[in-house]
Amino acid sequence: MKTKLLESLKKECLDCQRCELGKTRTNVVFSDGNPKSAKAILIGEAPGDNEDKTGIPFVGRAGKLLNEFLEKAGISRERDLYIINTVKCRPPKNRVPADSEKKSCEDYLLKQIDIVNPSVIIFCGATALKSFYDKKIAISKIRGEILEIEIGGKIRKCIPIFHPSYLLRQHSIKEGSPRDLMLKDLQKIKTLIDG
Ligand code: SF4
Structure with missing residues (x-):
């Protein structure tokens, strides 16, 4: 279903x-991972060059680094x-998406969340965080905290x-x-999704 x-x-x-953004894209980057029984939804910023070419999120250098961290924390990207x-x-x-672009796309994202119905949502980076939470707060001040948000x-x-692109530097x-801190946050997420 x-x-x-x-x-x-x-x-x-x-x-x-x-x-x-529809005018200049090569591919729509819809999703990756497990649509049937994922315990967590990870929301990144926007597709980059590699993602645009392949139609898959997080496949460039930042995606590879994310995979390494997930593996270390015992989280399976596929499962x-x-x-x-x-x-x-x-x-x-690769500019940051405008608020109006995020607003235009939000309906798809909300439907994906509703259908997958995860136990936890991971805001991967400031852009994802600011789409749902106080725009003024820096991600470094709030990362790793469990927030209860109406979505x-x-x-x-x-x-x-x-975001792994920050960690590349x-x-x-x-x-x-x-x-x-990234590893500790992912280990915390692992405990949450296993609980
Ligand atoms: S609303 Fe979303 S899917 Fe539609 S053109 Fe914009 S970014 Fe692409």
């Missing part, structure tokens, strides 16, 4: 021209996660984490470094 609903939503997205972005088409020159009429457990693995 879930798969059918998502397939029909995907068909709608493939023809979508609701915002300007435990359903992965989406705040917008499904690549913003030119699509339902209170959902949400956790912000760093942070190499330290010392206690308290962004990479160390």
